[in-house]
Amino acid sequence: MILIADSGSTKTDWICLDSNxxxxxxxxxxxxxxxxxxxxxxxxxxxxxxxxYQKRKDITHLYFYGAGCGTEVPRKLIKKVFxxxxxxxxxxxxxxxYAAVYSTVTVGSKSIVSILGTGSNCTYYDGADIxxxxxxxxxxxxxxxxGNYYGRQMLKDYFFNKMPPEIALKFSKEYKLDPxxxxxxxxxxxxxxxxxxTFAKFLIDNKNNNYCLNLINKGISLFIINQIEQYEDCxxxxxHFIGSIAYYLKDELQEALNKRxxxxxxxxxxxxxxxxxYHKELIK
Numbered sequence: 334m335i336l337i338a339d340s341g342s343t344k345t346d347w348i349c350l351d352s353n354x355x356x357x358x359x360x361x362x363x364x365x366x367x368x369x370x371x372x373x374x375x376x377x378x379x380x381x382x383x384x385x386y387q388k389r390k391d392i393t394h395l396y397f398y399g400a401g402c403g404t405e406v407p408r409k410l411i412k413k414v415f416x417x418x419x420x421x422x423x424x425x426x427x428x429x430x431y432a433a434v435y436s437t438v439t440v441g442s443k444s445i446v447s448i449l450g451t452g453s454n455c456t457y458y459d460g461a462d463i464x465x466x467x468x469x470x471x472x473x474x475x476x477x478x479x480g481n482y483y484g485r486q487m488l489k490d491y492f493f494n495k496m497p498p499e500i501a502l503k504f505s506k507e508y509k510l511d512p513x514x515x516x517x518x519x520x521x522x523x524x525x526x527x528x529x530x531t532f533a534k535f536l537i538d539n540k541n542n543n544y545c546l547n548l549i550n551k552g553i554s555l556f557i558i559n560q561i562e563q564y565e566d567c568x569x570x571x572x573h574f575i576g577s578i579a580y581y582l583k584d585e586l587q588e589a590l591n592k593r594x595x596x597x598x599x600x601x602x603x604x605x606x607x608x609x610x611y612h613k614e615l616i617k
Contacts, residue, residue, distance in 0.1 A: 336385075336392045336419070337612050339432045339604055340399035341576075342366045342451040342472075342481075343527040345378075346605050349388060354613045358384045363524075364451070366400045367407035368471060370523060375414045385418075392422040396612060398432035398604075400452055403469040430456040434463060436607025437573040437599050444598065445564055447556070449586075450576030451530040453479035455560035466563045472526040478556035480530030480578050486548055487532050488515065497544050507535055537581045549582060553589045561595070571598035 334357060337348045342364040349357040362385070363378045370378075380386050395415055402408045408426050415424045429448060438444045438458050447455040453476045457464040469475065476482045490496040491504060492512070504510070508531075519525045539545045561567050572595055579586055580602040590597050601607070 334388065334391050335394040335396065335612060335616065336388075336422070337608055338365075338395070338397045338399070339429065339608060340365045340397065341429065342369070342400050342524060343530060345399070346603065347382075347385060348605065348609055349384070349392070350609070350612065350616065352616065354616050356609070357388070360384045364400070364527060365411065366524070367411040368401035369526070372410060372414055374523060375411060376418065379414070379418055389419050390421055392419045395419050395422045395424050397424070397426045398429050398608075399426070400429045401471075402426055403428040403430075403454075403465070428454075428469075430454055430465070431463065432604045432608055433573070433575040434458050435611040436604030437575065437601065443566070443570045444573055445561060445567060445570060446573045446575070447560065447579070448576045449478050449556070449574060449579035449582075451480045451527055452476045453482070453556060453560070453576075453578075455556075455563075457564050467560060472529075475559075476526070477559055478552035478578065479526075480533035481526035482552055483536050483548065483578075484529035484532035486552070487536060488529070490548075497542075500539065500542060500544050503539070504535060508532065533578060540582070540585070546585070549585050550589065553582070553586055557589060557593065557595075568593070568595055571596045573598040574600045575602075575604050577602055 335350050339346045345362045345365050347360045351357050360382055362382050365375050365378060412424050412426045430446065433446045433448050434456065437446055441460045443460050444458045445455065446458060452472055454469055472481050491501055518528050536545050536549060540549055572590060579600050583600045587597050
């Protein structure tokens with residue numbers, strides 16, 4: 334059996350296929366970002382899942398696509414965890430952009446594929462392989478237009494008294510904004526970017542408000558300038574997007590891209606269905 338995992342910082346989708354290409358189980362765990370979680374955190378999130386633990390010795394191939402797996406050190410860490418749990422399996426670990434590419438592009442067709450979810454990134458597919466111009470530096474330095482970017486900006490505006498009063502009041506009623514709780518969650522607990530991303534729902538729900546819409550457009554503009562426009566032919570090839578932020582803000586995203594004469598491809602919430610089809614082709 335093969336096991337496929339698409340992991341962000343918030344959650345991980347797992348799909349198991351048998352040798353006849355049938356789905357054995359489809360389950361979910363918390364996110365498994367090795368840049369922010371240690372060995373024990375990752376291990377516990379896996380073994381506490383009934384399906385994964387029960388079938389762990391039956392897995393022959395594990396294909397893991399995850400946020401935080403773009404550099405060697407975190408990639409080695411999470412692979413070591415997998416090797417201890419799925420002891421009979423061949424382990425393949427790649428960053429989450431590969432999942433986005435495999436689920437959206439046609440082999441041989443050049444594309445730019447971006448992820449806008451809890452975090453954000455962008456990659457170029459030259460028709461045969463992935464070309465990465467930007468080294469991922471994590472949520473503090475990067476992640477424009479992501480859930481955690483928007484959450485961070487809203488919290489800053491709220492505590493700097495830059496948020497319009499009517500929005501600030503609504504915001505404070507929807508979330509626990511006690512400074513001690515906010516600081517403790519961001520600076521002392523695991524997965525701070527997932528916590529920050531929870532505030533993005535408020536932005537999406539209130540995007541008809543000028544403050545919210547301006548913040549949305551600012552993030553999208555920064556992402557296009559800092560990520561997409563790194564590639565010289567960005568106005569000549571399709572731009573595909575994966576992730577909840579891209580999906581729920583697709584109208585604003587499409588408008589920003591159209592203004593720049595860019596070609597909008599597919600905008601999907603999750604790469605899961607495309608990943609299943611891609612890996613079914615690998616089963617002989």
